[in-house]
Amino acid sequence: MQLSTAFQDPELCRGLLDRLQAELNQELAFMEVCGTHTVTIFQSGLRTMLPPRLKHVSGPGCPVCVTHAGEIQACLEVAGKDKVMVATFGDMLRVPGPDGRTLKQAQAEGADVAVCYSPMDAVRLAQKHPEREVVFLGVGFETTAPAVAAAVQQARRLGLANFSLVSCHKRIPPALRHLLGSGDVQVEAFILPGHVSTVIGIEPYAFLPEEFGLPAVVAGFEPAEILQALLEIVRMLNADRPEVLNAYPRGVAEQGNPKAKQVMAEVFQVTEATWRGLGRIPNSGFGLSAEYADFDAADRFHLQTASVDDPPGCLCGQVLKGTAVPSECRLFGTACTPASPVGPCMVSSEGSCAAHFKYSLDRT
Numbered sequence: 001m002q003l004s005t006a007f008q009d010p011e012l013c014r015g016l017l018d019r020l021q022a023e024l025n026q027e028l029a030f031m032e033v034c035g036t037h038t039v040t041i042f043q044s045g046l047r048t049m050l051p052p053r054l055k056h057v058s059g060p061g062c063p064v065c066v067t068h069a070g071e072i073q074a075c076l077e078v079a080g081k082d083k084v085m086v087a088t089f090g091d092m093l094r095v096p097g098p099d100g101r102t103l104k105q106a107q108a109e110g111a112d113v114a115v116c117y118s119p120m121d122a123v124r125l126a127q128k129h130p131e132r133e134v135v136f137l138g139v140g141f142e143t144t145a146p147a148v149a150a151a152v153q154q155a156r157r158l159g160l161a162n163f164s165l166v167s168c169h170k171r172i173p174p175a176l177r178h179l180l181g182s183g184d185v186q187v188e189a190f191i192l193p194g195h196v197s198t199v200i201g202i203e204p205y206a207f208l209p210e211e212f213g214l215p216a217v218v219a220g221f222e223p224a225e226i227l228q229a230l231l232e233i234v235r236m237l238n239a240d241r242p243e244v245l246n247a248y249p250r251g252v253a254e255q256g257n258p259k260a261k262q263v264m265a266e267v268f269q270v271t272e273a274t275w276r277g278l279g280r281i282p283n284s285g286f287g288l289s290a291e292y293a294d295f296d297a298a299d300r301f302h303l304q305t306a307s308v309d310d311p312p313g314c315l316c317g318q319v320l321k322g323t324a325v326p327s328e329c330r331l332f333g334t335a336c337t338p339a340s341p342v343g344p345c346m347v348s349s350e351g352s353c354a355a356h357f358k359y360s361l362d363r364t
Contacts, residue, residue, distance in 0.1 A: 009224065016227035021051045023234050029055040029186065030233060031322055033172060034193035035062040035350025036221050042359035044223040054230065057187055057322040060175055060278060063140040064091045064348035065320055068274045070305040071168045072097040075137050078166070078301055079103060079111040085129060087114045087122040088137035095344045098308040119144075119151035126155065126163040135297045139168045143195040145286055146260035149267035152288070152295050164297035167287055170273055172196050173204040174284035180212050185322040189233040190216040191226065194248050199264075201256030202244050209242035220248040267292050274305055276344065277317025316343030319352050326356040333357060 032038060038058050041047050047056050060066050076097050079086045086103065093104040093113065107113040112132065116122050122136040138148040148165065155163040172193060179185055192205055197218045208216045215236035219229035229247045236242050246252055264286065273285025288296045297303065310317050313331050318324035326332050326345065336342035338354050345353035 012224045027053050028188050029057050030189040031057045031059040031187045032191040033059040033061040038355050042355040058352040059322050060320040062348050062350040065344045065351045066275045067139050067168050068276045069098045069308045074303040078135050079106045083132050085112040085132045085134045087116045090115045091348045094347045119148045123151050123154050126160045133162050135164050137166045141172050141196050142199045145169045146263050149263045152267050164295050164300050166297045169286040171284045178281045191229050192216050192218040197252045199257050199260045202246050205244045215242040217245045218248050277320035311342050314343040316345040319345050326353040
């Protein structure tokens with residue numbers, strides 16, 4: 001049996017569920033902060049099989065979803081300029097700006113918008129089209145930031161004066177600190193993101209047990225791995241010994257990926273960032289460092305990230321904070337569907353609303 005298949009084994013999952021039921025002796029709300037975990041929890045049916053006293057709260061783990069409407073507005077502004085090509089990942093074309101307009105609509109109206117599967121694709125576009133300014137819209141957490149940083153380095157090596165970056169990257173640990181400090185959400189534990197942790201390791205989460213007394217586990221992405229992480233959380237709570245555990249050692253080293261962190265440190269500097277639903281959070285973003293400031297599209301095109309609200313009636317911001325579930329939104333499943341999304345949580349397959357719509361039985 002292959003390793004990934006073993007972690008999907010129904011008998012193993014049933015055994016872990018039985019142990020959870022036997023060892024859980026209190027009400028417990030846990031938050032996952034990874035879009036892939038969100039999808040697994042819904043797709044596998046885990047959310048409906050967990051013990052009644054174990055509550056799942058979905059957090060800001062979808063990189064497309066947390067991109068602020070003001071950042072989309074700035075990118076739409078760039079896309080409207082002459083001799084400019086905006087390049088980004090496919091999901092970003094469908095994220096609505098403050099007025100509901102998307103990059104896909106801008107493309108249909110004549111804007112030059114290209115879909116990339118890798119940041120290096122944008123570098124190649126800049127090589128291929130020297131007559132155009134290629135602006136890459138970089139989104140994502142610490143997972144994608146190293147690849148974007150490497151693309152900026154490659155653009156410098158190639159001497160590409162027509163390549164620039166709009167950096168909308170976000171950092172997960174400061175967002176978790178902000179959430180807990182705000183008092184908006186009440187959870188007793190975290191399942192930490194596997195992909196992000198492959199880059200940053202587990203030390204950046206140490207504040208969770210040290211300052212807030214909360215256990216946290218880095219988990220893999222198969223159903224049994226998530227259940228094992230929950231069992232570890234329950235055992236830490238029962239023993240009153242909260243810590244950060246790495247339950248995904250086949251993917252995550254304790255110190256993360258030194259090379260990836262080095263590339264990020266060379267190209268980016270830590271900045272304040274604006275998150276959809278969470279607002280402005282200190283030290284939660286990546287902006288270009290002084291050494292690479294000449295690749296900053298925000299400076300090159302004098303872009304400003306406006307402070308704008310989500311569309312009327314959209315609860316995407318509350319869903320990202322864990323203070324609302326998608327089915328509580330009056331637009332969910334009617335005005336807002338994956339085919340016609342109002343908010344970004346319905347755009348990305350990793351968004352809570354999209355997962356809820358596709359896999360949950362309680363949608364309307």
